[in-house]
Amino acid sequence: MKFLALLALAIPLLAQQHGTDPIQLDNGARIYSGTCSVCHGPDGDQVSGVELKKGQFRRAATDDDLAKIIQTGIPGTAMPPNNINSGNLVALVAYLHAMRDFKTKKVTLGSATTGRTVFEGKGGCAGCHRVNGNGSHMALDLSDVGAVRTPAYLEDALLEPETANLPQHRFIRATTRTGEQITGRRMNEDTLTIQIIDSKERLRSLNKADLRTYEIEKESRMPSYRDKLTAAERADVIAYLVSLKGAAK
Ligand code: HEC
Ligand code: HEC
Known part of the structure; x- marks a missing residue:
């Protein structure tokens, strides 16, 4: 029985790793x-x-x-x-x-210095994200995002977080056998356990066998910045993100 329950949990995660x-x-x-x-x-x-x-x-x-x-x-x-x-x-x-279908689009980069101000101020990004030790643990740490993402990806993330980001970053929602409800960001996972940062920014390790339900949220928690920022402010923020190479960790 235990084996079956584990399989049921593992399949949706595996499915995400295939396809484009x-x-x-x-x-x-x-x-x-x-x-x-x-x-x-x-x-x-x-x-x-x-x-x-x-x-x-x-x-x-x-x-x-x-x-x-x-x-x-x-x-x-x-x-x-x-x-x-x-x-x-x-x-x-x-x-x-x-490559054929990949849009080789040009992304405008503004000023990284102004971008940092927008990131920490008007954009409210630091309320969810962390950079070089400052900000929240709730969403992804972006300290090295400029080393792992292209400018085009970063622009999509700001304009259309709904379609740009992968479900593997999404929050999970779980119920334990004792009825406790837990939501948080998935950090790590192996066959038996899953580690998440819960909504109070605590790192929790859950035994999959103790979970009654386990699902990945369909909605992104990240708002679209299509209207929340001007095009110039987005260009600044993207320049700032591109400059984050993880050196000062
Ligand atoms: C220093 C220049 C140089 C770099 C760097 C380089 N290539 Fe090439 N590549 C060539 C040349 C020249 C050819 C043509 C060889 C020939 O057939 O005469 C070639 C051929 C190829 C072919 C074969 C094309 C075919 O029609 O069969 C592929 C595939 C390829 N490269 C992919 C890559 C990838 C992927 C990278 C990056 C990891 C890369 N190349 C980096 C110069 C380069
Ligand atoms: C309410 C919380 C929240 C705010 C505010 C927020 N984000 Fe996000 N962001 C997320 C979450 C959660 C993800 C993970 C993907 C998802 O759920 O869609 C994410 C994903 C991203 C990604 C993709 C990273 C990757 O490697 O895939 C980037 C880049 C990003 N955010 C930048 C920003 C910037 C810049 C701002 C401010 C202009 C911002 N975020 C504001 C929650 C937030």
């Missing part, structure tokens, strides 16, 4: 622009005879071929070997397939 995962694509896009676009260009068409964006590869028939080309390079040509871990490799291959 926007965070994975964003990660792939970031690696591409950092490592590959110097030669291949933002649209993958700068090396003559190679059109990465078309999704047709002369030298690769399968994803495994692609991964191998990326890792070992193409001997005798300028295509170098790349030392990329397997998770990032999967993200990069996913991005190569999705």
